Amino acid sequence: MSDPMQINGDALLRVEKVYAGYQDFDILKGVSLHVNPGEIVCVIGPNGAGKSTVFKTIYGLLKVRKGRIQFDHQEITNWRPQAILKSGIAIVPQLRSVFPQMTVMENLEMGLYLERDKQRIKERIEYVFDLFPRLAERKDQMAGTMSGGEQRMLEIGRALLLEPKMVLMDEPSAGLAPLITRMIFQNIRRLNEEIGLTVLMIEQNARQGLEFSHRGYVLELGQNTYEGPSQELLANPEVRRAFLGGR
Numbered sequence: 415m416s417d418p419m420q421i422n423g424d425a426l427l428r429v430e431k432v433y434a435g436y437q438d439f440d441i442l443k444g445v446s447l448h449v450n451p452g453e454i455v456c457v458i459g460p461n462g463a464g465k466s467t468v469f470k471t472i473y474g475l476l477k478v479r480k481g482r483i484q485f486d487h488q489e490i491t492n493w494r495p496q497a498i499l500k501s502g503i504a505i506v507p508q509l510r511s512v513f514p515q516m517t518v519m520e521n522l523e524m525g526l527y528l529e530r531d532k533q534r535i536k537e538r539i540e541y542v543f544d545l546f547p548r549l550a551e552r553k554d555q556m557a558g559t560m561s562g563g564e565q566r567m568l569e570i571g572r573a574l575l576l577e578p579k580m581v582l583m584d585e586p587s588a589g590l591a592p593l594i595t596r597m598i599f600q601n602i603r604r605l606n607e608e609i610g611l612t613v614l615m616i617e618q619n620a621r622q623g624l625e626f627s628h629r630g631y632v633l634e635l636g637q638n639t640y641e642g643p644s645q646e647l648l649a650n651p652e653v654r655r656a657f658l659g660g661r
């Protein structure tokens with residue numbers, strides 16, 4: 415194993431012993447994780463463990479009560495979501511977020527609504543169309559009439575418009591059929607290989623999430639319990655028994 419201090423020193427995102435929650439109640443009780451540049455990192459864990467809460471906290475939607483968060487050599491603890499977005503973190507939320515009554519093109523334009531430079535808007539949308547030719551073919555289709563997998567690709571494409579340094583994806587496979595899930599994971603992997611996209615994803619679908627990531631964390635009751643290279647977690651008997659339906 416490489417020296418963890420070394421890895422931490424180079425991390426793009428570092429969450430350190432973070433406490434956060436709702437009302438007076440802490441859901442996260444000392445969560446620590448990091449993501450190195452160019453990595454796909456997957457957080458797995460049972461329903462209600464606090465996975466989405468970790469994302470909301472990284473994204474500034476919930477207050478960090480203790481601990482800290484660093485991104486790209488800056489401390490971003492308790493920054494506003496808009497500032498965090500600007501610093502280079504994009505998010506694909508757990509719930510469907512396309513505008514169903516707008517076309518694919520209009521959805522992408524909405525993703526750039528703060529951008530004034532027409533030329534740049536055109537270039538960024540072309541960039542996304544190059545990455546997802548399927549979206550280009552359907553640019554005039556109402557987003558709500560596309561399949562679940564295509565809507566997911568649109569959400570991911572929209573997240574890439576702003577040239578993020580990292581994308582947070584909360585359950586990219588949610589609500590998708592197994593074959594489509596595979597296609598989405600393959601696309602995430604392809605983006606990682608082609609453009610070096612750094613990804614932190616949450617997956618309910620633990621086995622596939624680990625198969626398509628470099629490293630993983632298990633989150634239970636607001637604390638991270640296991641971590642390591644995804645292949646090691648997939649092979650770990652305790653992780654298999656508790657989270658992968660293995661024996």
Ligand SMILES: Nc1ncnc2c1ncn2[C@@H]1O[C@H](COP(=O)(O)OP(=O)(O)O)[C@@H](O)[C@H]1O
Pocket residue numbers: 436441459460461462463464465466467468
């Ligand atoms: N807005 C909220 N207000 C109060 N409690 C919440 C809220 N959102 C989530 N929780 C609680 O926080 C815990 C963790 O939820 P969540 O982070 O969504 O879990 P996961 O994504 O791992 O399934 C759960 O017990 C859930 O009921």
Ligand SMILES: [Mg+2]
Pocket residue numbers: 465466467508
């Ligand atoms: Mg969740």
